[in-house]
Amino acid sequence: MKESTLEVLFYLFDNYPEMDDEATPSDDRESMNVYLQGAGFMPGEINRAFNWLESLGDEHQDVLEPYSPHSLRSFAWQEQRWLNTDCQNYLLFLEKAGVLNYEAREQVIDRVLALEDPDFTLDRLKWVILMVLVNRPDEDNSFLWTEGLTLDGSTPVYH
Known part of the structure; x- marks a missing residue:
C-alpha cells in the first residue's frame, strides 16, 4: 500500500478519535502510530508524515525580502x-x-x-x-x- 504523506495526515485528521487532555505528546504519537498501522499504513510513511507535520512548527528559515513589491516570483x-x-x-x-x-x-x-x-x-x-x-x-x-x-x-x- 503506497500512500502519500498527505494521505496519512488526511486519514489521521478525519478518523482519529479525540485525544484527552491528560495524554502526553509522546503517548499521543505512539497511539496514533499504532492506530495508523492498524489502518494499513506503513511505518516509514507514518514517520514521514509525523516529521513533515512537526516541521511546520520549526523556526522559519530566513528568506530574502524581494527587491520590489512588484517583483515576479519565478519557479525553479x-x-x-x-x-x-x-x-x-x-x-x-x-x-x-x-x-x-x-x-x-x-x-x-x-x-x-x-x-x-x-x-x-x-x-x-x-x-x-x-x-x-x-x-x-x-x-x-x-x-x-x-x-x-x-x-x-x-x-x-x-x-
Whole structure:
C-alpha cells in the first residue's frame, strides 16, 4: 500500500478519535502510530508524515525580502516538478491578494517539495497552505479562502 504523506495526515485528521487532555505528546504519537498501522499504513510513511507535520512548527528559515513589491516570483525546475501551472498561479494569486506574504509562500513551497508527491494537485496545495498558515502565529489567519475545502473531494457543506 503506497500512500502519500498527505494521505496519512488526511486519514489521521478525519478518523482519529479525540485525544484527552491528560495524554502526553509522546503517548499521543505512539497511539496514533499504532492506530495508523492498524489502518494499513506503513511505518516509514507514518514517520514521514509525523516529521513533515512537526516541521511546520520549526523556526522559519530566513528568506530574502524581494527587491520590489512588484517583483515576479519565478519557479525553479525542481519546484515546477511538484507544482503544476495551476498551483503556481494559485500561490501567486494568494500572495497578490494578501493571504500569503513572501515568507509564507516560500514555506509553502518548501513543504510541497518535502512531500515529493507525484499526485500533487491544487486541492492538496490548499491543504498545505492551510497547515502552514495555522502554524504561523504571526499571520492574520484569515481563512475565508478555505471555504470549499473537503478531505474526501465531496461537495463542501457551508455553515
